[in-house]
Amino acid sequence: METPSPSSWFRRCIIISESSTFSHRVKVLKEALSQHSKTLSKNAANTTASYEELKAKRAWDFAVSPAKSLPMQAFMLYMSGGGVQIFSMGIVFMLLSSPFKNLASINTAFAPYAPASSPQKAFSTLALEKIVYILCNLLTLALGLWKCRSMGLLPTGTGDWLAFESRGQVC
Numbered sequence: 001m002e003t004p005s006p007s008s009w010f011r012r013c014i015i016i017s018e019s020s021t022f023s024h025r026v027k028v029l030k031e032a033l034s035q036h037s038k039t040l041s042k043n044a045a046n047t048t049a050s051y052e053e054l055k056a057k058r059a060w061d062f063a064v065s066p067a068k069s070l071p072m073q074a075f076m077l078y079m080s081g082g083g084v085q086i087f088s089m090g091i092v093f094m095l096l097s098s099p100f101k102n103l104a105s106i107n108t109a110f111a112p113y114a115p116a117s118s119p120q121k122a123f124s125t126l127a128l129e130k131i132v133y134i135l136c137n138l139l140t141l142a143l144g145l146w147k148c149r150s151m152g153l154l155p156t157g158t159g160d161w162l163a164f165e166s167r168g169q170v171c
Helices: 006-019 021-062 070-080 086-104 108-113 126-152 158-164
Strands: none
Touching: 021 108, 021 126, 070 086, 070 126, 086 108, 086 126, 108 126
16 A cells, blocks of 8 residues: 555645535544554554664675775785784784684674574574674684795794604614
8 A cells, every 4th residue: 555645645635625514524533543653653663674674684784894805805815925024913913813803702793683582692692693703703714824824934844843742662
């Protein structure tokens, strides 16, 4: 049903008031007001539903936002070089620390996107979006660990563990 515009409703009221008895006018005006209030309540319900859909869409956008920033972070790591300098160490530190900060505040970060029918900071609210968010942050962490390995900061070779190797006695 189409929502009547305020001007058409007003015109209908004027026509009714000019051509009818008082009791008939009151009856028709009550019907018009109830019809108008029903259409307003339907519009309010549609607005609430569309707002919840918008919040769900924003939650998904927020969940994949760490993955969207991965190409820029990879480019920054490439431009920082492979040596151990203060600039490259600062970039690697920020890359490694940001996933931990994000995961520590995951419920607070998703609270604005929670549906109105569920608690905002519960672990079960928006569970799938939170899992995707965790996976995207793990990708960021993996990129930082790969850079540490390529810079030689992670002990990955056998020569890195010689201090912990015990030598047997020869008889």
